[in-house]
Every structure is written in structure tokens, then in C-alpha cells.
Amino acid sequence: MSAKQYISDVVNAVSSLLTGMKRTGYYFFHHKEIITEEYPDNRATLKMAERFKGEVVMPHDENNEHRCTGCTACELACPNGTIKVVTKFDITPEGKKKKAIDKLVYHLELCTLCNLCIESCPSDAIIMAQTFEHSVFNRAELTKVLNKPGSKIMEGVE
Amino acid sequence: MYRETEIVTDMGNDLVINVGPQHPATHGVLHLVITLNGETIKKVEPHLGYIHRSIEKMCESLTYRQFIYVTSRMDYLSAHINNHACALCIEKGLGLEIPPRAQAIRVLMDELTRIASHELWWGAMAMDLGAFTPFFHAFRERETITDIMEETCGARLTMNYMVPGGVMQDLHPSFQQKVKDFLVLYKRKIHEYDEMVTGNVIFQNRMKNVGYLSPEDAISYGVTGPSARGSGVKCDIRKLYPYEIYDKLQFDEVLETGGDSFARYMVRLREMNESIKIIEQLIDNIPEGDFQAKTKAVLKLPKGEFYTRVETARGELGVYIVSEGGTTPYRIKFRSPGFSNLSVLDHIARGSKLGDLVAMMGTLDLVIPDIDR
Numbered sequence: 001m002s003a004k005q006y007i008s009d010v011v012n013a014v015s016s017l018l019t020g021m022k023r024t025g026y027y028f029f030h031h032k033e034i035i036t037e038e039y040p041d042n043r044a045t046l047k048m049a050e051r052f053k054g055e056v057v058m059p060h061d062e063n064n065e066h067r068c069t070g071c072t073a074c075e076l077a078c079p080n081g082t083i084k085v086v087t088k089f090d091i092t093p094e095g096k097k098k099k100a101i102d103k104l105v106y107h108l109e110l111c112t113l114c115n116l117c118i119e120s121c122p123s124d125a126i127i128m129a130q131t132f133e134h135s136v137f138n139r140a141e142l143t144k145v146l147n148k149p150g151s152k153i154m155e156g157v158e
Numbered sequence: 159m160y161r162e163t164e165i166v167t168d169m170g171n172d173l174v175i176n177v178g179p180q181h182p183a184t185h186g187v188l189h190l191v192i193t194l195n196g197e198t199i200k201k202v203e204p205h206l207g208y209i210h211r212s213i214e215k216m217c218e219s220l221t222y223r224q225f226i227y228v229t230s231r232m233d234y235l236s237a238h239i240n241n242h243a244c245a246l247c248i249e250k251g252l253g254l255e256i257p258p259r260a261q262a263i264r265v266l267m268d269e270l271t272r273i274a275s276h277e278l279w280w281g282a283m284a285m286d287l288g289a290f291t292p293f294f295h296a297f298r299e300r301e302t303i304t305d306i307m308e309e310t311c312g313a314r315l316t317m318n319y320m321v322p323g324g325v326m327q328d329l330h331p332s333f334q335q336k337v338k339d340f341l342v343l344y345k346r347k348i349h350e351y352d353e354m355v356t357g358n359v360i361f362q363n364r365m366k367n368v369g370y371l372s373p374e375d376a377i378s379y380g381v382t383g384p385s386a387r388g389s390g391v392k393c394d395i396r397k398l399y400p401y402e403i404y405d406k407l408q409f410d411e412v413l414e415t416g417g418d419s420f421a422r423y424m425v426r427l428r429e430m431n432e433s434i435k436i437i438e439q440l441i442d443n444i445p446e447g448d449f450q451a452k453t454k455a456v457l458k459l460p461k462g463e464f465y466t467r468v469e470t471a472r473g474e475l476g477v478y479i480v481s482e483g484g485t486t487p488y489r490i491k492f493r494s495p496g497f498s499n500l501s502v503l504d505h506i507a508r509g510s511k512l513g514d515l516v517a518m519m520g521t522l523d524l525v526i527p528d529i530d531r
Contacts, residue, residue: 012359013359016357016358016359017358017359018362019353019354020353020354020355020357020358021352023350023353024291025421035298045301048376049305049308049309049312050309050310051308051310051311051327051330052308052311052313053313054313077223077224078224079220079224079228094383112227112229113312113313114318115318115326116223116224116227116318119321119326121502122291122457128312134190157298
């Protein structure tokens with residue numbers, strides 16, 4: 001290697017390193033372009049996307065009524081056995097037997113949040129909630145009953 | 159790939175070391191048994207199975223709608239494209255026509271995933287070689303894409319957005335604007351990649367003439383994707399066997415002829431620009447209409463065998479389904495790109511130095527859950 005070649009190599013190397021350092025220096029003085037979210041401190045303002053799949057919940061209206069008919073479509077659609085529908089028979093005022101849910105048991109610890117149960121539900125009884133802080137000390141707390149105690153099916157939902 | 163370790167009676171000057179399964183230079187639980195002579199590599203023996211979850215067997219007990227979500231867990235960096243491959247194979251069996259809007263959405267999502275995957279690869283590979291800053295720069299752009307995914311699909315990594323017949327939900331109303339914002343951001347920031355890493359003299363010295371892979375060897379080892387295109391092998395499934403609307407789009411197959419690590423690096427960087435081109439063509443021309451074809455509640459494939467392949471960010475992914483006519487597949491086989499790309503590592507690493515192995519592994523873009531499944 002000639003001396004000329006050697007010197008030009010050194011100059012090129014130093015200039016390439018300086019180009020990279022210039023980028024670092026740029027961000028050192030441009031704090032506004034830093035996009036880091038300081039997560040536990042920004043809890044009050046943190047907005048999750050509206051379709052974010054956090055956990056399955058069953059919305060209830062002000063009369064403690066839900067839309068679930070107990071058809072077990074979600075249970076059949078689930079790939080991991082996350083949902084178990086326990087049904088009972090209600091007696092209607094006319095004296096007829098009517099199928100209704102006793103419990104809709106949801107195992108969050110098994111759930112992969114694939115959205116297949118929500119897609120399969122014919123009466124839009126279950127939706128995805130945007131919560132994501134699911135850590136608990138006891139594993140049993142992750143098994144949830146989605147319908148509230150004493151709740152019943154909404155009028156007009158078949 | 160695993161074989162009984164030969165009984166060595168005369169070690170000579172050889173030294174056998176283990177890289178992984180828990181090692182900072184490997185991206186997952188990859189275990190390499192390396193035989194060294196001094197600092198020169200004599201043999202690289204990958205030992206697999208540390209993250210084997212028997213996905214193929216699991217799929218046999220799930221229905222055709224259900225098993226798609228499992229494939230997000232194979233190559234988690236191109237989860238969309240894995241789901242796409244499975245959905246295409248099921249649609250082939252059912253003979254379904256996909257609405258044009260669903261096709262456009264699928265292609266858009268695939269290309270966004272490809273850019274996100276290549277960006278993570280770029281950051282992680284620079285980190286392997288000792289540069290920590292690029293990782294954050296890569297994640298800045300990738301974060302924009304994951305935000306777009308989160309808004310439309312509801313998840314950031316394992317989306318499960320593709321269903322047989324189309325996509326699960328329609329695009330979010332803000333999708334187009336967000337993608338356009340991303341395109342602006344990307345074009346404003348992409349030159350930083352070259353300034354920080356590509357032009358850097360230390361990086362070039364570590365990449366050039368390292369891990370040479372000839373085109374013949376690339377074909378005979380079954381290497382696909384950007385790793386093979388770095389050796390000049392034309393293997394882009396999007397061009398060779400177009401699926402969805404790829405045959406109507408204008409984009410180039412990126413080819414480099416160097417065959418070394420630097421060529422493979424350049425292929426991926428240039429491929430991101432091609433994906434940007436595809437997104438630009440589609441983003442204003444998403445057809446109106448249904449996002450999902452009408453399908454039966456319970457899918458049953460006719461008796462027979464079905465095979466489709468797609469181009470993931472790492473290479474050719476093949477899905478092979480054998481159906482007996484029931485609601486679950488009789489057998490599923492995934493031809494994953496990572497497995498074939500790993501098999502060539504021993505060939506290209508022989509005779510080079512141990513320090514260069516990290517550069518070779520980095521440019522092969524190995525995702526370990528994809529290799530093991």
C-alpha cells in the first residue's frame with residue numbers, strides 16, 4: 001500500500017466517522033424530535049387505540065342487562081378453550097323454558113387475544129377492552145366471570 | 159440438522175465452543191457448536207429444538223379458521239405475511255374469490271410488515287456489530303408502523319388480521335393519513351441509515367468480503383429471500399409466482415451480485431424502498447367494496463393437497479395442507495425460510511474468523527421461532 005493510499009484511507013475513515021457523529025450531535029440539540037413515551041408517568045394521558053385487543057369484556061347497560069344469548073358460538077370459535085359458557089333454563093312469564101347464560105367464564109391466562117370470539121358473536125354481546133395492565137399476584141384472579149351477578153338478557157335480543 | 163456428536167479421539171489444536179442458546183449475539187435460543195482452530199472456524203453445527211412448540215401438530219387439531227393465529231408465532235416479525243400464506247392456501251382449497259379491496263389491504267399490510275421487519279433487522283444487526291444507536295433510530299420508524307397496525311388490527315406484533323376470504327376488519331378511517339405521514343417521515347429519515355451505518359468505515363470493513371455465498375450454493379442449499387438475492391439469484395415469489403395483485407404493481411426485484419454480507423445488507427436496505435413504492439401506488443387507490451368475501455361459518459376443504467407460497471421478509475414461505483375433507487387439516491407443513499437460510503451458515507462460515515460469524519448470522523436475518531416452529 002502506498003503512502004498516498006494510506007493517507008486517503010485514513011481521511012475517508014475519519015470523515016465517515018464524523019458523518020455519523022454529526023447525526024448523534026444533531027439529536028443532542030434537537031430534543032423535540034425524541035419520541036420516547038415515559039410510560040408509567042403518562043398513565044393519565046395515555047390513550048390506547050380504539051381497536052386495541054386487551055381483554056374480552058361483556059358490556060352491561062344501566063339496568064344490568066347484557067346481550068348474550070348463550071349460543072356458545074364464542075366457545076366453539078376459540079382455539080384454546082379460553083371461554084366456557086355455562087347455561088341454565090329460565091322460566092318466562094308465559095311458563096315456557098328459555099335458555100340463558102348462568103356464567104360466561106373467561107380465562108385471561110389462556111387467551112391469545114386473536115379476536116375470533118368477537119367476530120363469531122351473532123349478537124355483539126362481547127367486545128375487546130383496551131386495558132393492558134393485567135399482572136396479578138395470584139393466577140386464579142385471571143379467571144373471570146364476564147356477566148355481572150344478577151344480570152339478565154336485554155329485551156329483544158334473540 | 160442434529161446429529162450424534164462424533165467421538166473425537168484426537169482433538170489436535172481444535173477447540174469446541176458453544177455459542178448460545180443463551181448468548182447476547184444470537185437473537186433467540188439458537189445453539190451453535192463451533193469447532194475452532196485458533197480463531198478460524200472449522201465447523202459450525204446448529205443444534206435446534208429449544209423453542210420447538212410443535213406448531214404443525216397443533217394446527218392439525220384446530221379448524222381452518224382457528225389455526226391461522228398460531229402462525230403469527232412462527233416468524234413473528236412478518237406475522238401478517240405468515241397469516242396471509244395460510245389464508246391463501248385455504249382460499250385455494252375452497253376456490254374463493256377475494257374482493258379487490260381485501261386484496262389491496264392485504265398487500266398494503268404485507269409491505270408495511272416487510273418494512274417493519276427490515277428496520278428491526280437493520281437495528282439489531284448494527285447492534286450485533288457493536289453500534290447501539292442505530293437500534294433506536296430503527297425503532298423510531300418501526301414504531302410508526304406498529305402504531306398503524308395497532309389502530310387497524312388491534313395488535314402490534316401478532317395481529318391475526320387475515321381470515322379466509324379477506325381481512326378481519328375494515329381499515330381504520332385514519333389509516334390512509336397515517337400511512338402518508340409515515341411515508342413522509344421515512345423519506346426524511348432514511349438518509350440517516352446510510353450516514354450512520356452504511357458509509358461507516360468500521361462497518362464496511364466488517365461486512366465486505368465476509369461470508370461469501372455463490373449463486374450456485376444459494377440454490378443448492380435452498381436459500382431464498384434477500385439472502386439469496388444478495389448473491390444474484392432471482393427468487394422473489396412476488397415476481398415469479400405473483401399472488402394477489404402483485405402482478406399489477408410496478409416494483410423491481412432487488413438484486414446484488416456481491417454475494418458477501420455487505421451485498422445482503424444492501425438488498426434489504428433497497429428492498430425497503432421498493433416496498434415504499436408499492437405502498438405509494440396503492441394508498442390512494444384502495445378499491446371500495448367488501449373487505450371480506452362471504453364464507454360459511456364452518457369451513458371444509460375438499461379432499462386433496464394444497465400448496466401456496468409467499469415472499470416473507472426472510473424468503474419463501476410455503477404452506478402445504480393435506481385435507482381429508484373434514485373441518486380440520488389432516489397434515490400441515492410449513493416450508494419456513496429461516497430453516498434453509500440457517501443451513502447455509504456452516505458453508506459460508508468455514509475458514510473465516512469467529513468475529514465475522516456475527517456479521518454472517520446478522521445478514522442471514524435468522525428468526526429462531528421460524529426455524530424451530
